[in-house]
Amino acid sequence: MSFEVKYMLDGTVAVIDIPERLDASCSSELKDKISEVVNNSVYKIIINLAKTNFIDSSGLGALVSKISVCKANGGDIKLVSPGKRVLEILQITHLDKVLSYYHDLDEAVNSFATD
């Protein structure tokens, strides 16, 4: 599967849609895509989880694979619409205390606009 990146706020915010399952079969690809975004000096990244109902440990690792680079450059990684199962995983791993999450894409984009 290939991950599409949409750019918003004059190209300063990247939005990546995640499929139903984020696991070992596609986590490397997501990692590469996030690297590509960061290498293009875009450090504000929104991960859209609206369709996602399963994440394994490799998927989780991919989501945060560039978090320190983003933070160090004034950016962040924010989540949109994490479902119940995804939220549970975030709570188990305490990533819910690190990653901000929003109900919809507009809210997430606006949060970057007001940062």
Add this chain to the structure above:
Amino acid sequence: MNKPKYKHNLEPDYYRPLFEVPIDSKRKIINLLTLLYGSEVSRRIYPELERIMKVYYAHKTEELIKWEEVFDQSHMFSQEDAILITYGDIIRKNSEKPLKVLSEFCRNYFSNSFNTIHILPFFPYSSDRGFSIKDFEEVDPNIGTWADIEDINYDFKLMFDGVFNHISSKSKWFQEFLNGNPDFKRFFIVLSTKEMVSEDHLKLIVRPRTSPLFTEFQTIEGPKLVWTTFSPDQVDLNFHNPNVLLKMIDIFLTYVRRGADIVRLDAVTYLWEELGTDCVHLKQTHAIIKLFRAILDTVAPYVAIITETNVPHEQNIQYFGNGYDEAHMVYNFALPPLVYHAFVNNNTHYLTKWAQIIHKVSDQATYFNFLDSHDGIGLLPVKGILPDSEIEKLLYKTIEKGGFISYRTDSDGKYSPYELNITWYSAINGNYEDYDDSTKVKRYVASRAIALFFIGIPGIYIHGLLGSENDAEAVLKEKHTRSINRKIIDGFILKEKLDDKSSITSRIVSELNELINIRKTEELFHPNCLQIIHNLNEELFAFERRDEKNNDFVFCVVNVTEKRSEFTIPEGLMKKEYVVFKNLVSGEIFNYKKNDPVHIDPYGVMILKSKSGA
């Protein structure tokens, strides 16, 4: 005279004269009991304590008693000490009892490096991977027997956990409390209603976890709130009750009798609770540790206490007491986050600055230098040592490397990071896909070299020794971030990896073995030798270990960067224009001219010893 292999008999020998407690020891013990309970109670309970000591003594072999007559406590530790930290059941082979499997691996693969095995709690338990103990005096039948422990003790010194702060809610003791048995009524800290503790008092109490401090249990007399510092399943013991203390002393000496050379006092910071205080490091807690020490000094002077206090460095070292009356070792908790910081940032600034305050404690007390354990990398110990901004960067780096963060609740109710959950291998090498295996091994071994030669006794956790990567899947499965570093190891696969000389595991084990053997054969790494830190440049961590009697020294340098670096040997170490040095790591001998540069490879480790006397 060597320490005897058999130190205790299974049965006491009361045909021998009973142990007479020396008057000085008696006075010291009574003073400590008085500090805890007042003079009246102290006088009342002392005879029982003396009985417990006499019973212990009656189990000693004649050989041990004779050996102790010549034992010098300043030789309690030596450069030969290196501790392997492991769960008793972490390596599994089909249906073989895990302690037997552990024994086999320790003998066949690790005995050249380690002389001491810290077997994490091996008792029956109900949660927290062994730290919620149901019975302090039994070996968990799922992993083996006391005979298996004794068997390991034949070739290794042993470190046991004294998990004395709390007991499992499934234990007989706690069940008897629920049943209303009067003998156990005061074994726990109990409230009838929440209102018995004011909000102000609650806010003062330092919490290591985010779980509620009190847990409600239904007893024969109705619902009761019970003090549970760590989890609802780990019920704090009430040391205000002297019977609890006496029971724990009895168990403590049972561990000595069963082979413990070192007893690790787990979570000892929280031992004594006193409303109106922060309930950590209270003078009564220190008094209880001093009491354990005084008892050991009296009946088992070769046994050491190590305190596990994951707290800011300044508070941590308070557990040394005056260097002769409390812990023999404290975990050097600031070392792991600082070494991690140095390797993540390719910069030793904060590590070097902190290390300058670490000196020899006394002839009988020293640091336990570890980088990883069954728990995570504590962050409280570097509060005030690393700026908050640097700690925050470490958090994000850890997440990036596939690790996680554990939190605790602050007095204002907010969550704050408590520890980093990540294997040491992933901490050092995670997210560095560009590095080849050789560079990864070199970088990893360099990080470990710091702890191996730093003043104190080194300890390596089994997953650190094997270079294990994060087990994030176990975190999701077990719903516990610490599970990332507690993976069960298949013994057959491990054997294959250790036998395959090209595997990363085998290369790491072999290189660490070489470094440990350099340490073992060099007296200047004795914990009683001095340590002086040198600030060469921020790419390097450098220190000197020196024998204050004859001024012999070794100069240790570790490069934490991927670049070749250089340094000059400090002038203070060069009494002549030319000195011949041997690098104990490479074996290279070179004639060094004062102020000439010495080159050190990326992630290089150099241990320079003068051949001719500098």
